[in-house]
Amino acid sequence: MELSGAQILVQSLIDEGVEYIFGYPGGAVLHLYDALFQQDELKHILVRHEQGATHAADGYARATGKPGVVLVTSGPGATNAVTGIATAYMDSIPMVIISGQVSLPVIGSDAFQEVDMIGITRPCVKHNFLVKDVTKLAETIKKAFYVATTGRPGPVVIDVPKDITAPNIKVPYKYPKKVSIRSYNPVVTGHKGQIKKAVELLLSAQKPIIYSGGGVVLGEASNELIEFTKTLGYPITNTLMGLGAYPATEKQFVGMLGMHGTYEANMAMHDSDVIIAIGARFDDRVTGKLDLFCPYAKIIHIDVDPASISKTVKVDIPIVGDVKPVLKQMLELIKESQKKPDKKALEQWWNQIRHWQALNCLDFDRTSPLIKPQYVIEQLHEVTKGDAYVTSDVGQHQMWVAQYYPFDKPRHWINSGGLGTMGFGLPAAIGVKLAFPESEVACVTGDASIQMCIQELSTALQYNTPIKIINLNNRYMGMVRQWQEFSYQSRYSHSYMDTIPEFVQLAEAYGHVGMRISKPEEVRPALEAAFAMTDRTVFLDIMTDQTENVYPMIEAGKGHHEMKLRVATGTSTDRELA
């Protein structure tokens, strides 16, 4: 079969099993868009801004586990996609981004809409390719998907010059079934000797804790993690990216750890004698001040990426490998072992943890006449029966979802953890809803974040993706304001917008339903009404308490045992409990 480059690209994506491609046309990709027009297998989702395309593809990838695919034009199309590419890179999300490029003969001449996409994206992709030969196009696409989805996943850019896609140049097409790259062989199974050592250490622990992260979600190892945790009977904490990998409503779960983690999770980390880190990377938002991190613990670390091991925290037993097979190997050894976890020590340890839990660090003022954002999230959890896919933007609202929406399943909590990209939530929700049209999809956002990609409301209408936008409107960039309150004597420098749009009218202008909620008693009925409108996107503009802060908190330069807690009355004065 002889095809043009543009046809090869489209056919390769179909043969790869791609369902949706998120994109925006432009000069350098016109041949490609013409090829897209002449087929109906591959569905194209036209966004309103290329950043939206990358986040939508990213949301799709996070929810399904399949790679997200993006198509943008050269120059500004490509640069607009960069934030979304970096977002996916930081959270190890498999994506393939196809960017148009000016024709090969004019590359380097500062041609119209030319930008060095390979150079620009190099630091924020797992790999990138410039296609210089149309006969290598199909193979390059196969390689891109292979690299993006194996090992530690990540985004891969394919830069395609316009002349490569020219309709008049046709070459034989065959999509390779398999591809191998001699310089790329990710490790899958763990080293047996290391696994044995790890199991011995784990079973001799007096105060153990399981600390698991996004790698468990990416590695589809949730079931293994659950069995592993239940077999051992040890407490487990999840990172922001790992939420849902272990059911949050189960009793061994002690909450998220880190900067806005629970008191009990952080105290247990600090006092533990053995930590097993599973698919987590000791991010600075997790560790707090490194010198104070887990001073008594021996650390086991399972990670598919050798470079994640001992990058910031020196570990005692590293295991390089995919989380799933490694956990299986460990479980077998644990079951075979004569040694069992020390029951008495474990009971004492759990007593200590229950004591910390009794502090009820996530309590908030339930009698306030103002709408407390935490209350909204709790109600969202109840109304959706804990079953929704929840995307978020970045800031206070993101932390409140992490704290007050207990996720019981992996891939349901969709947020930008590593890069912290405002504007992520709405397009990501569109991507999720396309993948799971029958499921509830909520985008929890704030009045500042939502404005960063609000144009995608238009996309949501065009493709009929009825999502529910929960806008926690506090008329501030809440997290910035909180830091300014704590660290800059409440000098609220530019964290307040004088002119916030009327979101209800804005939602209506985009063809959706808008609702404004100003009283606590209106929250529940509004949420129920919104989710009852199964065929409409609903924008709930919820006017929340402006002064509410995210607690508990590890402030900069502090350790896990030095959390700042809210006082029981829930007023804005707080005390240090160290």
Add this chain to the structure above:
Amino acid sequence: MKHIISILMENESGALSRVAGLFSARGYNIESLTVAPTEDPSLSRMTLVTSGSEEIIEQITKQLNKLIDVVKLVDLAESFHIERELMMVKIKTTIENRDEIRSMANIFRGKIIDVTPSTYIIEMTGPSEKLDAFIAAIDPDSIIEAVRSGATGISRGEKGLHL
């Protein structure tokens, strides 16, 4: 401590910038870097001299290994190896100092490869420290320019860095 990292990588455009970009993005230091194709035209051999604590060198080798274009690498400092660097120095000469410079070049096993009435060019190879020593031994005012290739190296014995 100084480390010589020898890298076998795909001979593709952009491969060099991936390595250089990695070092600048992560704040690692490069003292020198040389690169050229090998006897297998699909592969390039890069030699990179860097320094840092054991932890940093470990991160550097792990991060380099993560680059898709990197096929294999070895930290030569971990085993017996031979290090060589090429230098050419252009020296201003006078009737009074020509003999002295010539004998100095001989002591360091350098060769005079270009002569004019007022200059010599001396070619010299050796470990980087030897070249440093030669420069230090010459009157700095007499040096017009010095060009160095950066160190390259190879391990001793039967072991080698190949596919």
